[in-house]
Amino acid sequence: MTAERDRLEQARAFGFETRQLHAGQRPDPNTGARAVPIFQTTSYVFEDPESAAAYFNLQEYGNTYSRIMNPTVAVFEERVANLEGGCGAVAFASGISAQAAALFTLLEPGDHVVSSSALYGGTVNQFKHWLRKMQVELTWVDPDDPDAWSNAVRPNTKALFGETIGNPAGNVLDIETVASIAHDHDLPLIVDNTFATPFLCRPIEWGADIVIHSATKFIGGHGTSIGGVVVESGTFNWSNGRFPVIADPSPAYHGLQFHETFGTYGYLMKLRAETLRDLGAALAPFNAFLFLQGLETLSLRMERHVDNALAVAAFLQSHELASNVTHPGLPQSRYRPLVEKYLPRGAGAVFSFDCAGGRNGGQELIRGVTLWSHLANVGDAKSLIIHPASTTHRQLSDAELEAAGVRPGTVRLSVGTESVEDLIWDLEAGLARVK
Amino acid sequence: MTALERYQDPATIQRVLHTATTIAIVGLSSNELRASHFVGFYLKRHDYRVIPVNPRETDVLGTASHANLLDVDVPVDIVNVFRAPDALPAIAREAVAIGAGALWCQFGVINEEGARIAEDGGMTVIMDRCLKVEHARYMGRMHWFGFNTQRITSVRAGLQ
Numbered sequence: 117m118t119a120e121r122d123r124l125e126q127a128r129a130f131g132f133e134t135r136q137l138h139a140g141q142r143p144d145p146n147t148g149a150r151a152v153p154i155f156q157t158t159s160y161v162f163e164d165p166e167s168a169a170a171y172f173n174l175q176e177y178g179n180t181y182s183r184i185m186n187p188t189v190a191v192f193e194e195r196v197a198n199l200e201g202g203c204g205a206v207a208f209a210s211g212i213s214a215q216a217a218a219l220f221t222l223l224e225p226g227d228h229v230v231s232s233s234a235l236y237g238g239t240v241n242q243f244k245h246w247l248r249k250m251q252v253e254l255t256w257v258d259p260d261d262p263d264a265w266s267n268a269v270r271p272n273t274k275a276l277f278g279e280t281i282g283n284p285a286g287n288v289l290d291i292e293t294v295a296s297i298a299h300d301h302d303l304p305l306i307v308d309n310t311f312a313t314p315f316l317c318r319p320i321e322w323g324a325d326i327v328i329h330s331a332t333k334f335i336g337g338h339g340t341s342i343g344g345v346v347v348e349s350g351t352f353n354w355s356n357g358r359f360p361v362i363a364d365p366s367p368a369y370h371g372l373q374f375h376e377t378f379g380t381y382g383y384l385m386k387l388r389a390e391t392l393r394d395l396g397a398a399l400a401p402f403n404a405f406l407f408l409q410g411l412e413t414l415s416l417r418m419e420r421h422v423d424n425a426l427a428v429a430a431f432l433q434s435h436e437l438a439s440n441v442t443h444p445g446l447p448q449s450r451y452r453p454l455v456e457k458y459l460p461r462g463a464g465a466v467f468s469f470d471c472a473g474g475r476n477g478g479q480e481l482i483r484g485v486t487l488w489s490h491l492a493n494v495g496d497a498k499s500l501i502i503h504p505a506s507t508t509h510r511q512l513s514d515a516e517l518e519a520a521g522v523r524p525g526t527v528r529l530s531v532g533t534e535s536v537e538d539l540i541w542d543l544e545a546g547l548a549r550v551k
Numbered sequence: 552m553t554a555l556e557r558y559q560d561p562a563t564i565q566r567v568l569h570t571a572t573t574i575a576i577v578g579l580s581s582n583e584l585r586a587s588h589f590v591g592f593y594l595k596r597h598d599y600r601v602i603p604v605n606p607r608e609t610d611v612l613g614t615a616s617h618a619n620l621l622d623v624d625v626p627v628d629i630v631n632v633f634r635a636p637d638a639l640p641a642i643a644r645e646a647v648a649i650g651a652g653a654l655w656c657q658f659g660v661i662n663e664e665g666a667r668i669a670e671d672g673g674m675t676v677i678m679d680r681c682l683k684v685e686h687a688r689y690m691g692r693m694h695w696f697g698f699n700t701q702r703i704t705s706v707r708a709g710l711q
């Protein structure tokens with residue numbers, strides 16, 4: 117065998133398409149397996165008592181228990197971290213649990229979060245109810261208004277939160293501006309990048325500090341698995357005085373000072389060794405494997421997704437029964453300048469429009485389509501359609517619906533990778549039932 | 552290439568890690584919760600000979616601590632620095648005097664004058680990088696924790 121010392125790795129900025137195939141994985145040293153092995157195991161045999169102690173003390177990187185780490189999941193984590201340009205990542209059993217854990221690591225009772233109001237309905241529920249139960253205060257802001265972000269910051273604020281492309285209203289976050297507002301207050305910006313994926317936008321390059329994904333969507337890409345992931349830039353100064361929860365000795369880990377001891381990796385170490393340990397929402401190794409299969413073709417699928425989505429949006433834009441087509445990539449979109457800056461390869465494949473006839477019109481359209489799948493998900497290679505007011509955003513009040521950009525006739529599309537003329541043909545058939 | 556990147560070349564880092572056997576850690580603490588102790592403990596586990604250099608300590612990780620580098624009486628491959636940046640020039644002079652091979656300055660230990668003294672003395676300099684992280688990146692198990700090692704390779708490596 118060639119000794120590693122004879123094959124030193126040179127510095128090279130590998131391309132995205134290379135990294136989506138290779139990052140995080142080296143051929144298995146034991147077997148030579150080229151595919152990522154699925155380590156379907158709960159636990160790991162320790163070499164000796166000293167090694168076991170070193171692993172639990174975090175003095176050595178060692179596998180202990182699959183609720184906290186797993187070698188298959190780790191490949192997925194590293195690959196997403198690499199594609200996003202972060203220092204690392206921690207995977208979770210769902211996007212919602214990833215989001216809860218990212219916040220839980222930062223927050224104490226009495227803290228405050230500033231969030232965009234134009235969010236996925238599940239996130240709105242989580243922030244509105246779960247944060248209140250945790251005694252954390254929340255201020256919703258109009259994400260398009262920079263002054264609203266800065267005016268909402270209080271002495272007890274711990275984070276700003278937004279989505280790269282809002283669900284379902286298609287608002288594009290001015291990441292660089294909001295990140296600079298956050299940093300002016302020594303706060304991190306957390307961005308949900310689910311709709312853009314790292315192929316279309318990498319928020320860390322624009323100043324975001326933490327990036328969250330529902331991997332269930334485009335990362336997995338085939339509607340097979342639920343999962344989520346948190347990526348951190350590694351550049352935020354958690355010892356700036358506003359985050360004793362990370363910088364001070366942790367009572368939950370025998371006095372460890374995560375930021376001092378692990379530096380760049382301190383937040384993620386705490387996220388894994390404490391929050392994931394205590395929440396228990398671990399990603400299953402098989403689901404991580406399926407997400408890795410998805411990531412291998414991410415760029416290829418996203419190119420097709422965004423082309424199809426723009427064509428479908430243009431079709432709807434010109435249809436008399438559709439209005440308010442929110443695809444931010446359309447020439448008429450108010451977000452066009454932000455799309456050119458943050459999403460030059462395409463503005464995603466999820467958007468909404470208002471169907472004529474209000475609630476009944478939207479429901480008739482859904483009854484009339486036969487190729488689009490009526491279900492509550494996005495980011496599948498298959499095209500999906502749903503009526504948010506009666507499903508994903510059902511728990512929201514009228515005012516919250518309005519703030520999220522949802523009206524009674526709003527229909528949300530997730531445009532897949534089928535032949536685009538078939539997608540338009542099917543929508544035409546559905547719209548023919550409306551009125 | 553920025554001034555710092557000159558001291559962060561991956562191939563140089565791998566060469567230093569692969570060839571070293573003895574590492575003197577300047578500022579090594581006996582407090583198990585300090586970053587220097589984490590690094591010393593880790594390097595010892597990975598079969599490096601770790602020599603504490605800290606006048607405030609008597610014994611760290613089972614080895615007698617030295618007041619300064621000049622008191623170290625064995626050949627040193629890497630001088631690993633956990634001190635304030637302005638302490639670096641004096642440490643670099645001592646490192647050159649004992650014929651050490653590399654000066655490795657941890658995160659934030661950045662001092663151009665210290666680096667120049669070491670380089671003029673024939674030493675390899677690595678700066679603003681953690682010795683434990685770089686070992687774990689290229690030879691260890693950092694990837695088991697989902698950290699971005701930046702490595703892209705299809706070479707089958709040895710057992711971990």
